[in-house]
Amino acid sequence: MDLFWQLVINGLSLGSIYLILGISWGLIFAVTRTFHFAHGATFVVAAYAAYLGQQMGGHLILAALAGIIGAVLFGLAIERFLYRYLRRAFATPLVIFIAALGTLITVENFIAMGFGTDAKPLEGFPIKVIKIGRVGFNNLHVFMFVTAAVLLIGLIFYLRRTKNGKALRAVISNPEMAEVLGIDVQKYFLLAFGIGSFLIAPAAVLVTIERGATPDLGHWAILYSFMPVIIGGIGSIPGAALAGIIIGLAESIGIWKISSQWQLGIAFVVLVIVLIIKPTGLFGFRVYRGKI
């Protein structure tokens, strides 16, 4: 049973990261309907910006800040210069997807060329092991969970209570109507990208602290960014958050009785099952395009 609880703790810390990835991507997607595959590139930019920050003599906090700034600038740039251009040229979703994919490949390899592919650590977090009975984890894992909760609550509060947040929700609901009502949709697209990129940076920093940053984390990050959103349902931020935690738990507990090497496939199996049973995701309220 100890093993079970150990796996639950693992799952919660893993799920926390997935939660952050999910809500950051989910916001961007719900507002702009862009399949922002380059969100993975934002993740690696954040991780390596933080690493760079530390290399230049910064304290961990400053490094984290560097990561956030790097991520936001990058996310905004991609929207402003790539996606907006493509949208104006009436690009189909496929075209935008390929362009984002190309961006991800380019960025990851630039970073690999510049930094090498070995894992770059982020020092300075005072790790304290916590043991409850035979279950072992550390304060970093707790911190991950807390960060995820704070970011989620913060985002929900922002969307519900602030003027800009409400405008974003309007755009999520009905972009055409929002435009008619005088909302500058392009500006809010930028805002969504900015917030989404801002949100993913802490996840990048935490993962780097735990495991070190490698360029191919971008692929991993984007995968686990859209999976919670698709499973949770497009348009539902709490849904994506919950789905993130569920995926984390499923992946960890899923290997309780089966060989651990199958872990990678679990999340995908969950995804396929959910889509077969409920194609709009668990909590989604947006019907996918094709409504008559």
Added chain:
Amino acid sequence: MKRSISIGSLIIIFSLLVIYSPSTGADPKEYKIGAILAMTGAGAWYGQVMSQGFLTALDEINAQGGIGGIKFKAVIEDHQSGSGAAAISGFNKLVNVDKVPFSFTSYTAPTLSIIPVANEKHVLLLNGGAVGPKLVKASPYLFNNRMLAVMHGLGLAQRAKERGFTKMAALFWNDDAGIGTHKFVEPRWKAMGGTVVAAEAHPIGTTDYKPYLSKIMAANPDFLALWQWGKDWGIAVKQAREMGFTKPIMGIEFTPDAAKIAGATADGYEAVTDYFDPKGTDSWTQKFVASYKAKYKNEPEFYAANYYEGVYILTELIKKAKAKGGDYWNGKALREALIEIKRFPSVYGGYVEFNPEDGTCKKKTALFVVKGGERIFQKYLEIQ
């Protein structure tokens, strides 16, 4: 008098002609060699240090004018961290366009995929990094100047016995090398009176060990054995300690990069590996370290060392084959030379000895302990 002068001049002229005669065709313009390494992808670090290793040697030799006035040139191809297709494409170019008779190789899978071509076209392959059991006897043209993992694994088991452990937990690469090592060690460990309480295979290069460590911790072993290479062991050690795993950890790999990642958590980690110690006292070791550091700033580890020494092995082969006369710059001749010589000086100190039957080698193996981020040599191991 006139006669001796004319005979003398004839002899002189004849000697000069022999010495400075234009290439008979047996001597190539330059010694072009190939290398199939992981230059991109997750394993790009390996490709980097391996190439740095042999490039150091090439530069040293070329700086002295090459061998018999002929310089080396290396052509490096990328197998993208394990893609068989990329390896075959790259090797095809090396063999058919660059016409190399000798190539370095790395990684088990790409090596296996280029073997058919190597056999066909008689290209000598030297592997200094891969450890998979499948490489044993894989081809008459494949030689490995790195000890096989299974031998290190056995050494680790013996050391564990020495320390009085009985319950082993193993964490290893989910591939031929990792699984093969575990399969080799497990029955022998049991024969020594030990048990295996957990055996977790993980994808190469994974960075999240929590699932595997969870199961290992739950099994309550006496120690943890790592059948891992590269930087993986560093991350595994770090995460194990950060999850509160306090039992001893031992492995069959040590790289300074990984030690940096593990930081303080690596203290007490014991490794059974090829005995390459950059701080060693052997004169050749020191020369190599100095040479490498001058170019690349970091200290070399044994991957670089293996490929460095590989070039020097090749020079021995060239000299031997050339002395036999005829067309010597080809895989067949070089291979024959290798089989004849068998034993070469190793940059580790001592010798590396090849077994012509199966392409494996014997080198010094040692036990190291990590203290304060540094690797401290403990003793040599004799592996039974």
Added chain:
Amino acid sequence: MDYLLHILIMIFIYAILGLSFNLILGYTGLIAMCHAAFFAIGAYTSALLGIHFGTNFLIGILAGMVITGMVSLLVAIPAIRVRDEYLIVTTLALLMIVYTILMNWIDLTRGAAGLSGIPRPSIWGYQISTPFSFVPLLGGFAILCFLICWRIVHSPFGRVLRAIREDEIAAESLGKNVRAFKIWVFVAGGALAAIAGSLFAHYMTYISPANFTINDTILIFAIVIIGGVANAWGPVLGAVILVSVMEALRFLEISPVIVGFTRQIAYGLVLIIFMCFRPHGFLGEFVTAIKRKEEKKINSATNAEKAFSALSQRGKVEELFQFPNGSAKSATILQLAGVSKSFGGLKAVNQCSLDLQTGEIIGLIGPNGAGKTTLFNVITGFYSPDEGSIKFAGKDITNLPAHQITNLGIARSFQDLRLFAHLTVLDNVLVARPRQTGESLVGIFLHFQRVAKEEKENRQKAMAYLEFVGLADRAEELAVNLSYAEQKLLSLARLLATEAQLILLDEPASGLDPKVMEDLFPLVKELVKYGKTICIVEHNMEVIRAMVDEIVFLNAGRIIARGSPEEIMKSPELAEIYFGV
């Protein structure tokens, strides 16, 4: 020399992959990320059979195709229920699942170690082992796959694929079983990819999961995208470009560390640049010379005139407007009984009962949001009613899928037209033609003559329909290039081509100027002569008065009145509801 031959062989393999993927992506518009999985399954099946049983590689290829076909069927079933982003994600998940299985089912696949010792192919005892002998073998298969794809693409089946890509709903509304088509194209694409996989395995003699990752799917993507989407030669060109460029980069004299990453960066940049400036790739859909030749072959307007007048001279105008089953005209063509449909809490259609007689023209009017279009959607099967029943010519169609209902004889137009924008005017109409043998894979490969004959007849009929609405001279124009009025006419022609007996028109007059309407609506009235029944949703009262026999008034989901135009329009209560006056 051997190296060049090796490159040629890789080009052949990747060309097959590109061609097969183009069917799914380029022609049907399905962004399926799992193509590398089909490649892998074909390779592993053939490899395992060869290693363990020593089977001849041709059997291996066949077995690979069968197994991959089955897997692609399994993949298709969840995949086709979802669209766009969901499809990307689902297929990506399936790719990762296949990859995980390949890596971890070690007993079967040897995991990361891969399968080595795959036997080289042998044909009638002759072993193929040198690159030189591989070239004709692989070239042969590449040409075979090219021809198969060519046939598929230039057949009625291929036409429906493109229609699905343009507008799935419209395709469904014209009687095409969109789901079935998607499944077929997945299976066909997967099976062809399996051929490439088997050939790859027997050529390399060693395969491992590392050859079949998401990066390989991306490479296949790039081949199709860069070479030219929805163009038969596109993937071939793409394969040539990508394989040769990748190889050419080996010859650059730069530090190998830099070269490797530079190659990948160049790759990423190429994708971005192409998407920004030339998203259709080098050869777009409409660029090849061969296509242009086809255009010239098509009948011009004069030929169409001849076809139409020829038909009428033979007294066979009714043929244009015949009943699908040839069944006699029944009196009551449509019966709605107590039909309701809710969305969430809103009852959009509330207990509607309605009978339509053959030969009637009914106008369906009501304020915005009354449920008129919803009612259409329910009748035509795009929505299932929550209660009530619908009978067409005595047959219960309440829960049938849309395409079946169309095939039985009900067709509708859309408020937003939903034309197949990048298909020609003629193709738009041809898609609507029912019962085409050429719309099945079996048909186009086993019944060449029948398909050719039907196609010829359908072309004549299609031109006749175009002539009927006055668009015959625009037959080769892309639908997207037509004026709005012309597009409306095309929509009507397309509708008529289905040979439907009951025609539902959703706001046909909106956006048209009076002159055009004067020309158009006599045409519509004429249809009644041929036994059609028409139901029109309209807001334009002039049109209603001029065209319809009876008006049905819908408000808040209920039918609140039915009568002649004079009766309805005299009623003050209805005027209040409608105009708020």
